[in-house]
Amino acid sequence: MTFRLTIVVDNKAADTLCAEHGYCLHLQTPEGNILFDTGQQRAFLPNMERLGLDPADISTLVLSHGHYDHTGGVVDLLKMNRNIDIYLHSAVFQPRYSLDGEAPAIVRMPFAAMEAITLHPENRIHWLSRPVAVTSFIGITGPISRTNDFEDTGGSFFLDPEGRQVDIIKDDVAMWLHTPDGLVICVGCCHSGLVNTLDYITARTGEKRIATIIGGLHLLSSSRERLAKTVAALRNFEIGKIVACHCSGEEAVNYLQEHLTTEVVWGQAGMVIEI
Template sequence: MSCDSAQIYTAFILLKTADTPTNATMMKPEEIRITVIVDNTPLSDFSSEHGFSLWIEAGGSTLLFDTGRSTAFAANLLKLEIELSRADMLVLSHGHYDHTGGVAQVLREVPAMKVCMHPGALTQRWSIREGVAKPTDMPNEGKEAIRALNPSQILNATAPMEILPGIRVTGPVPRVSEFEDPGGPFFLDTKGAVPDPIEDDLSLWIETTEGLVIIAGCCHSGLVNTINHIRAVSGEERIASVVGGLHLSSANEERLEKTALALAKFPIGRIHTSHCTGNKATELFSHRLECPVSATAAGLRFTP
């Protein structure tokens, strides 16, 4: 299910009339620092797992973006000497287990933490492969921790919204590209009768003097759809960088080719691929696109 054009236009008007920073007050890309807490591959001495989590410092704000799958999150927090209490907010890109495994830990350690998410992140869901249904939703402990929060702590991202100064989330992304889909056999039932569109999938962006810094968790909405949506809502066409999981690891050749062709038309400064992007997509982009393309790893600290 996707937002209609009226919703997008309304969101655009709200964002552009609400004290949007000028170039003089926008942060510079070098003021943004990203630390990869969890990724599929690690730097030496760090733990890895099929999961994703970032620590994002942007201007005067700090946020935790996703919480990995299981043990790597806690282990790498210690090694990176990250104090969760420093985060202004936890942002959940969507409700899959490999992005929400540490939610309960975060809310135990910081009970007053604000959480930005789409309400659909609490949905029960499955992936079905070879007739076997596997739960893919947030662990129950995490769901219970979120439901126990004071409602004032939860930001329901049902439309584009500013969550911290200069930092915004997409809300549901319109599914327009004919070659992009959620990226897997995802369903809302164990029989495979009700496809899961993963409507709760969201990305965030930071407006900088050099253009947009776009950060995705899994990008189940499709990278091209996500970029087009953010550009339409923000009114900014330049893209300083794209960071995160792009869910192309199981994409066929046609989708990869069409994605590369579409990306080549955008003014992108750099791409940092993570988690579910896949080596094939990363290598294709590095050969087809004019901008630098590199893969992240758990333990990596970088400026986008």
Template sequence: MSWKVTVLCENTVTMPGLLGEHGFSAYVETPETTLLFDTGQGFGLVPNTLCLKKDLQKVSALVLSHGHYDHTGGLLAFLGVRGPCEVVAHPQVLEERFRWMPVGPEEKPISIGLPWREAYVVSRGARFRWVESFEELAPGVWVTGVVPRRTDFETGDPKFAVLRDGAWVPDPFLDDYSIALNTPEGLVVVLGCAHAGIINILEHITEKTGIDRIHAVLGGTHLGFSAREQLERTIEALKRFKVKTLAVCHCTGQLPAARLAVEFGAGFAFAPVGFVLEVG
């Protein structure tokens, strides 16, 4: 059996019958298991799954990349189809999150976290399993756990914030998780938003697995919200990894995606709803 990642939720669609929304979700099939990575906002998950003929009842575990609404909002829709299910995440995925956004003449912190309290989603079947370290979830499938911040150029977006002791502080995104698949062609890395920095993530995964061959990277890179210097240095670092396929989407942004397309040529792909990455 092949290894397959199918994008279920994303900002854009290119095929009739599918729904686009600001968010991300991927259906991950391996020879041993089936996982769901994120849920999108909740508008497109179930309709797109039906259209793409992916069975949510086969999902053995849901992995949440971080606690923003556009990655967790479909949790109840998923549980409504799947029934009770293990949800792998960092404990801070439940923390209230904010982003400073224009509201009239000034900026205000707008809540963008998981739309429901823990007790409610647990009552609907979420079986949270808190993971903070690099861990193998199934044969050849790893979740990153907390990603060390080692690069000096992946500084993140200062507009994301949390309240700590009554004061606004930058969101540390300790819950920013990705997954890695050990396929016959090399690692396939699936990102949520890469708030930890795509290079930090790739370095962490290659160090923990001892595998330096990266076949593909798929998902959001958040380069659409980052400084120009971060984009330039990210491109330099990505080339050193010799990634065969770079399939970006969601928070990557149109201009950074266009630049990546130029830099990586045939190795670049855009990953809208319905995009399939298959290995083996």
């Protein structure tokens, strides 16, 4: 059984590929091709073409959450593929703002992407309220329990521009693949927290070995205290490799590299991992 994971969109990119603030991962599996997020939009189709990946060949789209930098390419994808199955949480459509800057920034899913999803065949849309199996060896978490006291969403996120209603990003989901070497865990932004995500997936699968973690870790604004607690918790897992992407944060990744014996590397658009 062979899996081929290709990073299509990321903040960093190999030569000839477009980089943008966003994330998209393509998974080629024996039971169909899966797309995990779609980036903002600009880099999605050009990078797919340059990587030799055909949107029409994708059987499943999984949206990790409803931020613009993970959902913008949905419009182009659904124009080219009306037969794709979409897995997402209903909260992806919420109004969303980031108050990390001087003025509120709109970070919701673009309206065009929302419309494309609502016009997609109803029998092809799967609302995530609990863990589900996409294939015999691939699962999606659904909402992730948040049980530790040191992880948060990783930013100043709200459902209103005045900052009165905190957005806990309850639609944040992750994926896992069962492989002979253990789990491959795919995360979009990990707004539920990396440790919460690992706890949730390993408890439900019964598999303690984690071959690879790939995706955005959203540790870019984390305090040293949170990073120290994250490292201490990660040491309790048997992790082979971490491929940090998108929103992981330079300082945070450097910290993980310095304090973990696990291999920690940066991902970029064009990176291919075969398992």
